[in-house]
Amino acid sequence: MARIGILKVRGAMPHYEELPFNMYVDRPGMIRDLDALIIPPGTLVESRVLERYGWLGREVWDFVERGGTVVGVCSGVQFLSKSINLNVRGLPGYVEGLGVLNISLEPLIVTGPVLVKVINESWATRGLVNTELGGWQAHTYGKINVLNNDVQIDGVSTITRYNYRNATLETPTLVSSRKYRVFGTMVHGILGPNSPISKNLFNELGIHDERIIREYYKLSDERAWAPREDAPRIPRIITVASTMTGEGKTLLTSALVHCLSREGYYVGVAKLGGDIRDLHPSLYVLKRPFKPWMSIMLRWDDKALGWVGWREALSNAAGLGLDYLVVEGVMGLLTGSSRDSEDVFSSTIGFMKQVGTDVILIASAAYDGVEGAIFRLRSYIKELIEIGRKPIIAVLNNMYHGTHEDEEVVRFRRELEGLSIRLMTIDALPISSKPEELIDLGDYEEAAVKISEESLCEHLIGSLGQS
Incomplete structure (x- = not known):
């Protein structure tokens, strides 16, 4: 042969x-x-x-x-x-x-x-x-x-x-x-x-x-996406959203699929919008192929960004019998929300309003410090609670440490505990690439595994058990 x-x-x-x-x-x-x-x-x-x-x-x-x-x-x-x-x-x-x-x-x-x-x-x-x-x-x-x-x-x-x-x-x-x-x-x-x-x-x-x-x-x-014997079943959906673009959604999504897969769940991944490069780190971790249903369509006026409607995407996920579908949001949580309507959505928050989903919200301290990231998390959590989508986990990415910053994090953690929201912090990792630019998939996998095994999996499994 x-x-x-x-x-x-x-x-x-x-x-x-x-x-x-x-x-x-x-x-x-x-x-x-x-x-x-x-x-x-x-x-x-x-x-x-x-x-x-x-x-x-x-x-x-x-x-x-x-x-x-x-x-x-x-x-x-x-x-x-x-x-x-x-x-x-x-x-x-x-x-x-x-x-x-x-x-x-x-x-x-x-x-x-x-x-x-x-x-x-x-x-x-x-x-x-x-x-x-x-x-x-x-x-x-x-x-x-x-x-x-x-x-x-x-x-x-x-x-x-x-x-x-x-x-x-x-x-x-x-x-x-x-x-x-x-x-x-x-x-x-x-x-x-x-x-x-x-x-x-x-x-x-x-x-x-x-x-x-x-x-x-x-x-x-x-490594193909094969239907399970007990398919179809409705997967539990987790949407990863950020307060701004470039805060670590793709890395966090990769860590989530690693955690859930390691725990023995059949997990899929999808992306809001058409930039399917953001899916590559998760597919690299899962060692599975890309499929068109993984790109969920957004509508920007008369333009379609993405490949399939959300119902078709979720139908494919259900047909496989997935336990979980992790959906990476597009840009910031509110980006495009002024275009949302009852029939179509143009934003991550618009998707959340139409689809029953758990939410993990991330903000990065790399832009305006720990204080700015906490302010944005607090504001966006309030917005999500108002639409009935309270996050199960809030993530403070690119955390750095100082006496005052650590005290601020402690206060914020107590505040979120009162809302039954877990706070997870991720220190800055030695990873300089992102999917839209110069990306080493090996770097992403190593960082995703580190985040998953050091803290995320414990927070995630605990949160999913409570919600």
């Missing part, structure tokens, strides 16, 4: 979507014996895997130059590229990729469904010219620049929303090497068992039997 390996190192997400493989590559000496190598999505460049794993670049190059077949997906394309410009909002500039594909990548934020049109034929797109394939994009650095004739553009996507604005852009998303058997896609979801590109890959390997092809998806299937 042909050996298709998938890279499984820090920052790699081999289970983010259906991909064909029958073994994991996680140590030296494995690549040379493969028939094909999949470089999966994730944060391979941001996680500095070429530096962390000294053997990796050399072994991939040796494999490519011996005629090995390589497929890169999203972060895998960045890994194979010559350079990636990470300069978003003043972050560091260009970093080197492996250089197998003579392309560079520039910042281009796309987080939504797309159609990619095949415009040129390579071994991966044979027989598919003028065909459109459906998938999705979820990247920060996704604008491909071809640097010389060694690389062919195999497909382009017409994007209708990018860099947080509604506008149309046609951009390359499928590329192949003219020198090597290397193919890259910035579009997710086009390498499943029924994909024509996957069939071309298997044809290259001399595999034509549909039953054998299905065998290469068994490892993907092990």
